[in-house]
Amino acid sequence: MDILIVEDEPEIAKLIQLALEREGFSCHWCRDGLEALQAFGKQQPDVIILDLMLPGLDGLELCARIRQKPGAKDPYILMLTARGEEIDRVIGLSTGADDYMVKPFSPTELVARVRALLRRSLRHGGQHLVYQTQHFAVDVDQRIATRQLDAGKSEALDLTTLEFNLLATFISQPGRVWNRTQLIDKLWGDDFFGDERVVDTHVARLRKKIEPDPANPTFVKTVIGVGYKFEDVAVA
Incomplete structure (x- = not known):
């Protein structure tokens, strides 16, 4: 599974990448929104871990643009930010994010949330419905x-x-x-x-x-x- 990490703080990006790669995920890191938008068009990741506060193109705008772009995959988006106010969560989800975590975060919980996103599917007991x-x-x-x-x-x-x-x-x-x-x-x-x-x-x-x-x-x-x-x- 391919994961795109969009985070402008190298220490946090490295922490996320190490935690995910230990679990067998393939990760690509971008420092800003414009770079991430270009990478998304080439990579088509399964999950995007997206910081809200980014230089150039912020996380909200990037999330909205990704949801508007047709592609082979419709990735899950986990929004990651230091801002924990309720209004920020609402705005983030309204632009198309699937989940939301607030910094500081536990790498173990982040991995668990990524796995949970990838397991999301309609359960129907194997019947042809x-x-x-x-x-x-x-x-x-x-x-x-x-x-x-x-x-x-x-x-x-x-x-x-x-x-x-x-x-x-x-x-x-x-x-x-x-x-x-x-x-x-x-x-x-x-x-x-x-x-x-x-x-x-x-x-x-x-x-x-x-x-x-x-x-x-x-x-x-x-x-x-x-x-x-x-x-x-x-x-x-």
């Missing part, structure tokens, strides 16, 4: 999600791994209300580290790709004070 509603179809094994269009046509949805898993979870039980804890348990189980509001980030990103009007969702509805539910007619 295909879910279908009036407007969507999700083939869990082939990792294909489509949306039905007019005149009997359909189009493939370009979803990240987490967006696909989230849609598959929703479409598996139309009408069910899910709270954040249930969605985290369903998608990540005991592998989850971080802020529960990362669920809100992925729901918002999913809505942008499946809703006619993301600001007024038709399918993924918010249940105030509880969580979310998916509304569509199930097809046997």
Whole structure:
């Protein structure tokens, strides 16, 4: 597994690299955001460990640009920063980060979080699962999600791994209300580290790709004070 470390402090970058390489990971280090953006286009890492405060192009902007760039891989992003205020966590997650750690950190915990990110997948007991509603179809094994269009046509949805898993979870039980804890348990189980509001980030990103009007969702509805539910007619 390839990991891109984006950190402007050499001592911290070396600490991260040594901890990960001891566990068998292949690491590449960049000192600033612009260098990292170029490296991302060439390397296509599985995980990016990203410092928030970087020279040139900061971590928030870099995270947003990576999420906008198409590529063979959609990497997990672990944001690493000395700033621990709640608003910074929210902003970091809203730009597309998957997890968040505050300096100073434990190298052992960092390795554990990286492993947890790499284990994230939709658990379905090895069955061949295909879910279908009036407007969507999700083939869990082939990792294909489509949306039905007019005149009997359909189009493939370009979803990240987490967006696909989230849609598959929703479409598996139309009408069910899910709270954040249930969605985290369903998608990540005991592998989850971080802020529960990362669920809100992925729901918002999913809505942008499946809703006619993301600001007024038709399918993924918010249940105030509880969580979310998916509304569509199930097809046997």
